[in-house]
Amino acid sequence: MTATIEKPTAQAEAGRSARSLVDTVFRAREISIAGALVLLVLFTWIAEPRFLNDQGVKDLLLNAAILVLLAVGQSVVVVTRNIDLSVGSVVGLSAFACGKFVSGTDHSSLLVALLGIAVGAACGLVSGALVSFGKVPALVVTLGMLYIIQGIDYWWAEGEQINAADVPQPVLDLGSGSVLGIPYLPLISFAVLAATAYFLRTYRSGRELYAIGSSPEAARLAGVPIRRRVLGAYVFSGAVAGFAGALWLARFGTVVADNAHGWELTVVSAVVVGGVAIVGGVGTVWGAALGALLLTTIGSALSVLKVDSFWEDAISGALLLAAISVDRIVNVRMTRALRKRSAR
Numbered sequence: 001m002t003a004t005i006e007k008p009t010a011q012a013e014a015g016r017s018a019r020s021l022v023d024t025v026f027r028a029r030e031i032s033i034a035g036a037l038v039l040l041v042l043f044t045w046i047a048e049p050r051f052l053n054d055q056g057v058k059d060l061l062l063n064a065a066i067l068v069l070l071a072v073g074q075s076v077v078v079v080t081r082n083i084d085l086s087v088g089s090v091v092g093l094s095a096f097a098c099g100k101f102v103s104g105t106d107h108s109s110l111l112v113a114l115l116g117i118a119v120g121a122a123c124g125l126v127s128g129a130l131v132s133f134g135k136v137p138a139l140v141v142t143l144g145m146l147y148i149i150q151g152i153d154y155w156w157a158e159g160e161q162i163n164a165a166d167v168p169q170p171v172l173d174l175g176s177g178s179v180l181g182i183p184y185l186p187l188i189s190f191a192v193l194a195a196t197a198y199f200l201r202t203y204r205s206g207r208e209l210y211a212i213g214s215s216p217e218a219a220r221l222a223g224v225p226i227r228r229r230v231l232g233a234y235v236f237s238g239a240v241a242g243f244a245g246a247l248w249l250a251r252f253g254t255v256v257a258d259n260a261h262g263w264e265l266t267v268v269s270a271v272v273v274g275g276v277a278i279v280g281g282v283g284t285v286w287g288a289a290l291g292a293l294l295l296t297t298i299g300s301a302l303s304v305l306k307v308d309s310f311w312e313d314a315i316s317g318a319l320l321l322a323a324i325s326v327d328r329i330v331n332v333r334m335t336r337a338l339r340k341r342s343a344r
Contacts, residue, residue, distance in 0.1 A: 029275035033290045037297060044301040051304050058183055062251065064296040065185035066091075066244045070263065071270045071288040072189075072196050073240030076233045078271055079200075081213040081280030082131060082138040084234060086123065087241040088263035089149035094119045094245025096153055099162030099255040102171055109174045113246045120242015121235050123149060128234025132227040146264065157257035164253025175250030185247055189289075192240065197285045209233060213280025269317075270295050 045052045070087050077084045094116040101107065101115055123145065130141045164172060177184050200206035211219040212226055220226055249255055268278075274291025276283030298315055302308075 030287045037294050048304045060300050061186040062183050064293045065189040067292040068189045068289045069244045070267045071292040072193050072285045073237035074267050074271045075276050075285045075288040077237045078276050079213045080209050080230050080233050084237045085142040085264045086145040088260040089146045090120050090123045090241035091245040091260035093149050093153045094242040095248040095255045095259045098246045098249045103166040106168050109171045112171050116242040116246030117239045121239040124235040124238020128231035132230040153257045162255040167253050171250050193289050
């Protein structure tokens with residue numbers, strides 16, 4: 001009787017110990033990213049004090065807001081051991097659709113946001129269905145969707161441009177307004193970020209996404225509805241990208257067919273640099289948001305310091321390679337440490 005009671009207790013202790021180790025490692029990753037961000041800001045501010053004036057800080061937050069949103073949606077997909085390369089195209093399509101919808105009207109910003117979310121969710125539904133139920137590799141599906149959505153956007157636009165003069169003022173106010181000196185867009189991004197982080201950590205369906213990424217076979221044996229969860233992750237990513245497209249319209253006012261073109265790799269870079277493992281199962285949306293903020297700050301710092309923009313892509317690529325290398329090293333060492341603890 002005693003042995004029967006002690007065995008589950010020991011297993012529970014081992015499980016808690018493993019989770020504690022994983023949490024500690026990735027909390028350290030997030031702290032290191034935040035530290036690098038602080039050092040970058042301080043260095044740039046010393047070199048150019050105007051970098052942190054009121055307008056400079058607002059521009060930095062506004063520039064990062066949309067990328068942070070996309071990184072949050074991408075993270076939910078990546079933790080399931082998948083990827084979504086179509087988010088940039090979804091932003092462009094959603095922004096143009098919202099622009100056409102409000103052009104010359106008095107529609108509210110809420111309707112614009114709902115339309116953007118609907119357009120993005122529809123795109124995510126198609127990608128998710130092909131990946132989860134069609135068993136088509138995510139890389140192939142989302143790369144194909146990238147080109148399909150771009151083609152639809154170019155065909156629909158036919159060279160047309162939506163100008164800020166055609167957009168209702170309430171929509172433009174969403175992109176330029178602020179509360180207590182803080183622009184609306186960063187506040188919206190933070191709200192989505194916090195809600196997503198809470199869901200992933202608190203709800204069973206959120207934790208199951210990590211289980212799928214860690215080991216799809218083990219998740220299946222545990223009764224996790226893998227296809228539904230993966231489909232839900234893609235719909236969420238698409239909805240967030242569509243919402244980002246609506247915010248793009250509010251932020252810039254002027255919309256063309258190729259908005260956010262090429263942002264796919266920037267989003268993936270932000271997620272991976274932020275500590276979300278490309279092989280799935282580990283990482284947080286907080287880290288992904290820090291990665292997005294770091295990449296945005298690098299671009300702003302190089303611009304302020306009058307450094308060739310070529311170096312922004314080079315630095316982003318170097319950070320991506322470094323993050324993947326660190327993930328590999330950390331995963332190997334964590335596996336060894338967990339095996340030793342289990343053996344004890």
